Amino acid sequence: MGSDSRVTFARWSQHFVKNSIGAMLPLRALFQALRWRALICWLCIALSSGIPAVAESHGDTTGKSWHAPKSCIFIRNPVPATRASISKGEQIYKARCIGCHGSSGHGDGPDASQLRVHPARLSGERVQEQTDGLLWWKITFGKRPMPGYGFRLSSTDRWHVINYLRTLAENKPQR
Numbered sequence: 001m002g003s004d005s006r007v008t009f010a011r012w013s014q015h016f017v018k019n020s021i022g023a024m025l026p027l028r029a030l031f032q033a034l035r036w037r038a039l040i041c042w043l044c045i046a047l048s049s050g051i052p053a054v055a056e057s058h059g060d061t062t063g064k065s066w067h068a069p070k071s072c073i074f075i076r077n078p079v080p081a082t083r084a085s086i087s088k089g090e091q092i093y094k095a096r097c098i099g100c101h102g103s104s105g106h107g108d109g110p111d112a113s114q115l116r117v118h119p120a121r122l123s124g125e126r127v128q129e130q131t132d133g134l135l136w137w138k139i140t141f142g143k144r145p146m147p148g149y150g151f152r153l154s155s156t157d158r159w160h161v162i163n164y165l166r167t168l169a170e171n172k173p174q175r
């Protein structure tokens, strides 16, 4: 009787181990499948938001519209528009942007006439009403013929330039 029950216990525990491992296998497969699915889902999100926008910023030369990912609206400018920042931005603008965009940001720099696409009027409302985050994204990636400055200027320098661009506004926004 006693030995019987021990045998049953041994059998039961064997059974238990076999079953639980057996049960764990499909569970692991399920987790893996879910992980893959999460990865694919993440890839889809990345593809549908960032990557086409990046590709578009280089590929679309028609100059009609320049789409940036909507999430850029929420990127906050981490550099306060102090006098030092604005004058740093001015230096960068005069070295890098003035040729196309002109000294007052009217899009009338000396190189502008050689471009197929007219440089944007940075002083105008259409540009000025965009958020810093959006402008930062556009300056980072560029759009032909405008070069991207992601590798040419540090992130902080791009924010300095934006702080300077705000001083070029024809109609100073009431913020």
Ligand code: HEC
Residues within 6 Å of the ligand: 061, 062, 063, 064, 065, 066, 092, 093, 096, 097, 098, 099, 100, 101, 111, 115, 117, 118, 119, 120, 122, 126, 127, 130, 135, 138, 139, 143, 144, 145, 146, 147, 149, 161
């Ligand atoms: C080679 C000429 C060139 C240079 C240099 C250049 N840009 Fe541009 N930029 C353009 C052109 C052309 C466009 C218009 C592109 C379009 O809309 O297709 C433009 C557009 C823009 C826009 C427009 C955005 C919009 O919403 O339409 C911003 C902001 C801008 N430039 C900022 C800068 C800054 C800042 C620099 C210097 C760091 C700079 N650009 C240097 C040619 C240039």
